Structures are given as C-alpha cells and as structure tokens.
Amino acid sequence: xxxxxxxxxxxxxxxxxxxxxxxxxxxxxxxxxxxxxxxxxxxxxxxxxxxxxxxxxxxxxxxxxxxxxxxxxxxxxxxxxxxxxxxxxxxxxxxxxxxxxxxxxxxxxxxxxxxxxx
Amino acid sequence: xxxxxxxxxxxxxxxxxxxxxxxxxxxxxxxxxxxxxxxxxxxxxxxxxxxxxxxxxxxxxxxxxxxxxxxxxxxxxxxxxxxxxxxxxxxxxxxxxxxxxxxxxxxxxxx
Numbered sequence: 001x002x003x004x005x006x007x008x009x010x011x012x013x014x015x016x017x018x019x020x021x022x023x024x025x026x027x028x029x030x031x032x033x034x035x036x037x038x039x040x041x042x043x044x045x046x047x048x049x050x051x052x053x054x055x056x057x058x059x060x061x062x063x064x065x066x067x068x069x070x071x072x073x074x075x076x077x078x079x080x081x082x083x084x085x086x087x088x089x090x091x092x093x094x095x096x097x098x099x100x101x102x103x104x105x106x107x108x109x110x111x112x113x114x115x116x117x118x
Numbered sequence: 119x120x121x122x123x124x125x126x127x128x129x130x131x132x133x134x135x136x137x138x139x140x141x142x143x144x145x146x147x148x149x150x151x152x153x154x155x156x157x158x159x160x161x162x163x164x165x166x167x168x169x170x171x172x173x174x175x176x177x178x179x180x181x182x183x184x185x186x187x188x189x190x191x192x193x194x195x196x197x198x199x200x201x202x203x204x205x206x207x208x209x210x211x212x213x214x215x216x217x218x219x220x221x222x223x224x225x226x227x228x229x
Contacts, residue, residue: 031215040222041221041222042122042220042222043219044219045217048216050214058216090161094215107164107215109162109163110161111160112160
C-alpha cells in the first residue's frame with residue numbers, strides 16, 4: 001500500500017493563479033482531511049470529508065474548494081492564489097468505525113505539498 | 119473557538135535526560151488526546167494517544183492526562199538525538215474525527 005500520496009511536492013504560483021492539489025489514498029478510508037501548516041505553527045483544518053459526495057468546512061476554508069467524487073481522491077482547489085496561502089499542505093485520511101473506547105481512528109498523513117505564492 | 123496551547127520551545131535536553139512537554143486545551147468536552155512527532159520537512163506521525171486520566175506508557179514515551187486541569191503532557195525518557203523533532207499535541211472533538219492541533223514544541227536533544 002502506498003498510503004496517502006500527494007502531488008505535486010512543490011509549486012510556485014503567481015498571485016491570482018489557480019491550481020489543484022491532488023490527494024489519493026489506497027486504504028479505503030472514508031474520512032479525508034486537508035490541513036495547512038504555516039512555518040513554526042501547528043496544523044489548521046481547511047476542509048474534510050466523511051465519504052464520497054460529502055464535504056464540510058474546517059477552521060480556515062476561505063480561498064479553497066474541495067470535491068470528493070470517489071473514496072480514494074480528495075483534491076483541494078485554490079482559486080485566485082494569494083501570498084497568505086503560502087504554506088505546506090497536508091492531506092490525511094482515517095477509517096470509520098471505532099477503534100478503542102472513544103471511537104478514534106488514527107489519521108495517516110501524506111508527505112505534503114509546499115506551496116509558495118509570489 | 120477550541121484552542122490547544124503548547125510552548126513553542128525549543129526545549130533543549132542532554133542525551134539520556136527526560137524531556138517534558140506540556141499541552142493545555144480549552145474544550146472541556148474533549149475526550150481523546152494525541153501526540154504526533156514531526157521531523158523537519160516531514161509529515162506528522164502518531165506516537166501516543168490517551169483518553170483516561172492518569173499515565174499511559176509506551177516504550178520511552180509516557181503520556182499524562184488530567185481532564186480536571188485540561189492538561190496533557192508527554193515525557194520522553196532516555197532522550198536520544200533521534201528524538202529531536204517537533205511534537206504536536208492534538209485534541210479530538212467530542213463527536214466525529216476532527217482534531218485541533220497545538221502549535222508544537224520543538225525538542226533538541228544534544229549528544
């Protein structure tokens with residue numbers, strides 16, 4: 001299993017350009033997440049999905065869009081890129097069901113995409 | 119807004135010593151707590167989780183939880199240079215699988 005894969009690894013965008021960050025998982029996980037991590041900071045949730053066709057906003061959704069047409073893929077779309085979107089983007093996935101008494105399932109992270117907007 | 123607070127560090131410890139990391143959270147309804155390790159330029163990886171008050175040990179790592187004080191900590195015993203990383207505290211919401219992350223504590227273990 002490849003786990004969670006992300007493309008591209010690096011990207012430089014000009015202000016106002018658009019792009020799609022790709023995320024694929026081969027673990028048949030229903031839950032998928034997009035985070036951003038600014039330098040020296042923790043992870044902020046952008047969007048998440050609990051299954052194909054179902055998405056919801058996280059803590060910092062402005063300037064981003066997502067779709068989830070299949071279980072495996074969860075692309076993140078940036079429209080009209082701004083310097084404030086310069087960050088490292090991590091995609092993650094987790095299984096449904098329960099694991100342990102309180103129903104948590106471990107989130108597995110992809111390698112990240114480092115995005116710079118100039 | 120749910121908040122998770124950590125001292126950003128760096129926390130410098132000599133090799134073989136104990137590293138002690140702290141985390142506080144604002145949502146009193148939180149039930150599950152996680153420690154992720156993140157090496158520079160890499161993605162986070164889960165090293166510990168805890169949901170009951172008290173201590174949980176796994177190898178050289180011990181997680182401690184005090185829900186009354188809304189406080190969770192991580193102890194790293196016999197610290198090794200390979201433990202040098204940023205440690206992220208994460209708190210799970212009461213329902214669902216969303217996590218709120220702290221800003222992370224950078225740990226430097228010096229030989």
